[in-house]
Amino acid sequence: MTVWYNFIRIHKTLRVTPAMEAGLTDRFFSDDEFVDIVDEWEASRKGSPGTLSVVLGLAKLTV
Known part of the structure; x- marks a missing residue:
């Protein structure tokens, strides 16, 4: 719900x-696009913790 509220819902x-207003991103995301981003991030993790910021191009969002 948080992703939808902060990154997808205008x-x-x-x-x-809200993510655009806070300066975390400068573009709109669709539901499908965000699912693809998370899938790509999970595939790159290979069992080790990582940061979602690399995939999203964000400065401060870590998972």
């Missing part, structure tokens, strides 16, 4: 996503 008052 808020009426902001007219952008």
Whole structure:
């Protein structure tokens, strides 16, 4: 739910996503696109913890 709320849903008052407003990203994401990003990240992990920021191109988002 958090991903949808912060990265996908465009808020009426902001007219952008909260992630865009916070400066975490400069683009909109679709549901399918975000699923592909997470799938790519999980495939690259190979059992070790990593950061989702590399896949998303974000500066501070870590998992």
